[in-house]
Amino acid sequence: MKWNKRKLIDKIMYFLTAACVVIAIIPLLSILYTVTISGISAINLDFLIQLPKPVGEAGGGLGNAIQGTFIVVGIACLIGLPVGIFAGVYLSEYGENRFGHFVSFVADVLTGTPSIVAGIFGYTFIVLSFGSFSAIAGGVALSVLMIPIVTRTTEESLKFVPGSIKEASLALGIPKWKTTLYIVLSTARSGILTGVLLSIARISGETAPLLFTSFGNMFWANGLDQPISTMPVQIYTYAITPFPDWHAKAWAGALVLIILILILNIGVRFVTKRKYGM
Amino acid sequence: MENKITVENLNAWFGSKQVLHEISLGIEKNGITAIIGPSGCGKSTFIRCLNRMHEVVPKAKASGKVLVDDKDIYDSDIDPVDIRRRIGMVFQKPNPFPTMSIQDNVVAGLKLSGIKDKKTLDNITEEILKKSALWDEVKNDLNKSGVSLSGGQQQRLCIARALAVEPEVILFDEPCSALDPISTSKIEDLMLELKEKYTIVIVTHNMQQAARVSDYTAFFLYGKLIEFGETNQIFKKPKEKSTEDYIIGRFG
Amino acid sequence: MGNHSFRDRWMNIPKLSFFSRSKLSGDFIFEAVVGFFALGIIVLAFLLFRELFIESGISKNTFGVSFLTTSTWDPVNEIFGALPFIFGTMVSSFLALLIAVPFSLGIAIYLSELAPEKLKIPLSFIIELLAAIPSVIIGLWGIFILAPFIRDYLAPPLSTYLGFLPLFQGPMYGLSMLTGGVILAIMIIPITSSISREAILTVPIHQREGALALGATGWETIRIAVLPYARSGIFGAVILGFGRAIGETMAVTMVIGNSPRISESLFSPSYTMASVIANEFVEATSKLYISSLIEIGFLLLVISVIVNIAARILVWKLLKVEGGGRA
Numbered sequence: 001m002k003w004n005k006r007k008l009i010d011k012i013m014y015f016l017t018a019a020c021v022v023i024a025i026i027p028l029l030s031i032l033y034t035v036t037i038s039g040i041s042a043i044n045l046d047f048l049i050q051l052p053k054p055v056g057e058a059g060g061g062l063g064n065a066i067q068g069t070f071i072v073v074g075i076a077c078l079i080g081l082p083v084g085i086f087a088g089v090y091l092s093e094y095g096e097n098r099f100g101h102f103v104s105f106v107a108d109v110l111t112g113t114p115s116i117v118a119g120i121f122g123y124t125f126i127v128l129s130f131g132s133f134s135a136i137a138g139g140v141a142l143s144v145l146m147i148p149i150v151t152r153t154t155e156e157s158l159k160f161v162p163g164s165i166k167e168a169s170l171a172l173g174i175p176k177w178k179t180t181l182y183i184v185l186s187t188a189r190s191g192i193l194t195g196v197l198l199s200i201a202r203i204s205g206e207t208a209p210l211l212f213t214s215f216g217n218m219f220w221a222n223g224l225d226q227p228i229s230t231m232p233v234q235i236y237t238y239a240i241t242p243f244p245d246w247h248a249k250a251w252a253g254a255l256v257l258i259i260l261i262l263i264l265n266i267g268v269r270f271v272t273k274r275k276y277g278m
Numbered sequence: 279m280e281n282k283i284t285v286e287n288l289n290a291w292f293g294s295k296q297v298l299h300e301i302s303l304g305i306e307k308n309g310i311t312a313i314i315g316p317s318g319c320g321k322s323t324f325i326r327c328l329n330r331m332h333e334v335v336p337k338a339k340a341s342g343k344v345l346v347d348d349k350d351i352y353d354s355d356i357d358p359v360d361i362r363r364r365i366g367m368v369f370q371k372p373n374p375f376p377t378m379s380i381q382d383n384v385v386a387g388l389k390l391s392g393i394k395d396k397k398t399l400d401n402i403t404e405e406i407l408k409k410s411a412l413w414d415e416v417k418n419d420l421n422k423s424g425v426s427l428s429g430g431q432q433q434r435l436c437i438a439r440a441l442a443v444e445p446e447v448i449l450f451d452e453p454c455s456a457l458d459p460i461s462t463s464k465i466e467d468l469m470l471e472l473k474e475k476y477t478i479v480i481v482t483h484n485m486q487q488a489a490r491v492s493d494y495t496a497f498f499l500y501g502k503l504i505e506f507g508e509t510n511q512i513f514k515k516p517k518e519k520s521t522e523d524y525i526i527g528r529f530g
Numbered sequence: 531m532g533n534h535s536f537r538d539r540w541m542n543i544p545k546l547s548f549f550s551r552s553k554l555s556g557d558f559i560f561e562a563v564v565g566f567f568a569l570g571i572i573v574l575a576f577l578l579f580r581e582l583f584i585e586s587g588i589s590k591n592t593f594g595v596s597f598l599t600t601s602t603w604d605p606v607n608e609i610f611g612a613l614p615f616i617f618g619t620m621v622s623s624f625l626a627l628l629i630a631v632p633f634s635l636g637i638a639i640y641l642s643e644l645a646p647e648k649l650k651i652p653l654s655f656i657i658e659l660l661a662a663i664p665s666v667i668i669g670l671w672g673i674f675i676l677a678p679f680i681r682d683y684l685a686p687p688l689s690t691y692l693g694f695l696p697l698f699q700g701p702m703y704g705l706s707m708l709t710g711g712v713i714l715a716i717m718i719i720p721i722t723s724s725i726s727r728e729a730i731l732t733v734p735i736h737q738r739e740g741a742l743a744l745g746a747t748g749w750e751t752i753r754i755a756v757l758p759y760a761r762s763g764i765f766g767a768v769i770l771g772f773g774r775a776i777g778e779t780m781a782v783t784m785v786i787g788n789s790p791r792i793s794e795s796l797f798s799p800s801y802t803m804a805s806v807i808a809n810e811f812v813e814a815t816s817k818l819y820i821s822s823l824i825e826i827g828f829l830l831l832v833i834s835v836i837v838n839i840a841a842r843i844l845v846w847k848l849l850k851v852e853g854g855g856r857a
Binding site: 006007009010013014016017018019020021023024025027028030031034035038082083086087089090091093094095099100102103105106107108109110112113114115116117119120121123124125144147148151175176177178180181201202204205206207208211212215232235236239240247250251254257258261265 | 555556557559560561563564565566567568569570571572574575577578581582584585632633634635636637639640641644645653656657659660662663664665666667668669670671673674675676716719723747748749750752770773774776777778779780784804807808811812824827830831834835837838839842
């Protein structure tokens with residue numbers, strides 16, 4: 001092939017691949033733009049702290065959904081964080097054996113669990129057993145998604161701690177368990193925290209697991225064993241109705257949710273930055 | 279010579295590969311004993327047997343006796359964790375705890391043993407850092423990160439950390455090989471001061487260093503102790519030919 | 531210190547501590563506690579399968595294997611067949627791959643090889659941002675922005691120029707298999723491109739140098755030295771993307787039309803396994819109905835796990851070659 005033609009192809013491929021990046025970014029920009037424009041008009045203090053009003057009535061807000069999201073995500077964290085972190089500690093520090101490798105592999109595969117399946121699990125395991133939709137069922141369903149992620153990120157963060165640090169600690173006469181708990185965990189803390197924050201951001205936006213576990217509620221939360229409103233579910237509920245007024249609320253809810261997740265993601269940047277300061 | 283540690287017929291294996299053969303020698307109390315030899319001769323393995331770090335490798339074994347003050351540390355009723363507190367170790371590459379301040383590094387061993395009183399810890403920090411010739415350089419920066427120091431300072435910090443748990447013996451595994459000459463000489467001076475209170479064993483591939491600081495020298499080759507004696511004698515009038523060859527640089 | 535890394539030594543400490551003391555040591559207790567939680571992962575996986583398996587029992591017993599081949603979905607007369615949903619899931623996911631893979635490959639190549647250094651990190655961050663947006667919000671955008679766009683700007687030309695294909699026949703109202711495939715493609719581009727990128731980054735420099743020394747252009751180097759070497763990792767990335775697509779629920783549900791008909795045309799509405807569960811679970815009135823939905827969920831889980839395992843094996847192999855496994 002002539003050299004000029006080859007150089008031409010080279011240039012074309014450069015632009016083609018760059019174009020892929022540009023085209024892929026367009027949906028993102030469109031989503032962010034639409035959410036902001038469509039949502040911002042409906043956001044005011046009332047929106048954030050009021051209960052939803054029935055169809056046709058103006059006003060009302062997603063106050064209970066915001067509250068509910070915090071509660072359900074909180075429950076998921078209570079279950080998921082200890083399990084995930086401790087399992088991650090085992091895999092990293094004691095898991096260099098068949099059992100450990102197997103658990104690590106299973107956790108890895110579980111990270112791909114479809115979210116609706118987590119919802120079914122929450123339903124059969126909790127809702128059926130206790131007889132009603134509940135915040136706890138929602139929390140359990142979300143923890144099914146959270147545990148594998150936290151386990152794997154904790155494991156990877158801990159494995160990054162250099163052996164020389166552990167060696168130094170052992171040589172001081174500090175037993176392995178104290179070394180792990182106080183020295184290793186602390187050295188890896190920004191990586192672990194990053195994994196935790198990212199998993200919280202992820203489950204805060206999940207809808208499918210909550211559709212038939214925490215279900216939904218038009219009122220403020222009145223018990224962990226009761227159905228509860230959450231932002232993603234409320235957004236979904238509003239979005240699929242035929243009422244433009246509620247569509248506007250869906251966009252507003254989407255804006256609030258995105259801001260919440262953005263804050264968590266920025267929080268991650270802060271965590272990793274602090275590692276270098278001190 | 280009064281021995282702090284007496285090694286009798288020490289053998290060590292990694293799996294089926296024997297790396298130390300029938301080592302017997304005495305480590306003088308309040309003296310500096312240097313272990314020299316070419317790479318792979320077993321010197322690091324040897325000192326790791328002295329604080330029971332060797333056995334942690336899977337399929338690592340050791341046999342023989344290591345008597346510290348006439349008590350065998352390999353006895354079945356001895357806790358290795360306890361041994362490692364009494365026999366401290368400083369490593370080749372400085373390894374201060376990265377998420378801790380200078381002060382926290384120094385007292386890490388103490389805090390984890392339960393000593394919490396702030397005043398006590400502050401006093402100990404000052405005393406230990408003075409002993410490690412680091413106090414003047416860091417006294418105003420005790421809260422800065424341990425890894426913000428230079429290499430030589432980090433190594434002195436690691437020495438301070440080892441001193442804080444009040445060991446009786448300090449093992450140095452090629453402590454200056456990652457440092458510049460000035461830091462090296464500071465640490466060598468420090469070792470000479472420390473030997474008044476502690477028993478010191480140093481592994482080094484730097485023969486000038488061994489000649490400068492140590493009272494006794496052991497020459498290892500292929501896992502065997504070839505010669506052991508007063509440093510002056512080893513370097514001026516070695517008895518074994520292989521010792522002489524090594525010292526004048528024929529191999530290693 | 532011999533051939534063993536510190537990591538090997540580190541793993542074996544508790545064995546000695548336990549035997550050298552007469553009382554239970556802290557090491558033993560600690561390892562037991564964290565090991566217990568690790569066991570919990572296995573228990574979780576087991577429970578997950580077990581719950582779904584058992585609860586789909588009624589449906590299994592009623593329909594047997596024909597559940598997979600029946601295309602009737604009739605809640606009124608209690609006849610349930612999963613075929614429309616299996617069809618919908620597979621076709622929408624394959625369509626997503628068809629669209630996403632070329633883009634992901636282009637992005638991966640650009641961001642790892644061709645982009646100016648300063649742009650690499652910001653651009654990859656932006657692509658990753660897409661993955662952080664909740665599915666329901668993407669679905670919201672899909673209903674009000676994407677679907678009308680496809681209906682008004684993409685479907686007409688497809689219909690005009692490719693209308694002879696059964697794929698592009700029939701009326702298009704926005705909510706369709708095509709829209710579902712496009713939205714899934716958008717959602718899997720981040721993960722497919724990022725793992726492909728990792729695969730490309732593992733190609734050792736001497737491979738590229740070999741090609742460059744022959745006078746190859748940048749693109750030719752990529753074509754003959756980099757891509758073949760990264761092949762299995764890229765393949766793994768594609769399969770992982772597929773796995774994500776089949777499990778995706780909300781965005782797809784909101785734009786695919788939710789009609790359990792099997793049609794040749796991409797313009798027709800369709801229904802995926804995840805969507806039917808999301809839509810109909812709460813309204814399912816009878817035990818058989820619920821059990822059928824759960825059986826669909828079980829099928830989804832099994833397919834998802836198989837696809838994931840295949841992908842992980844390919845990607846793990848890649849990381850091991852690179853020399854993964856730190857400390």
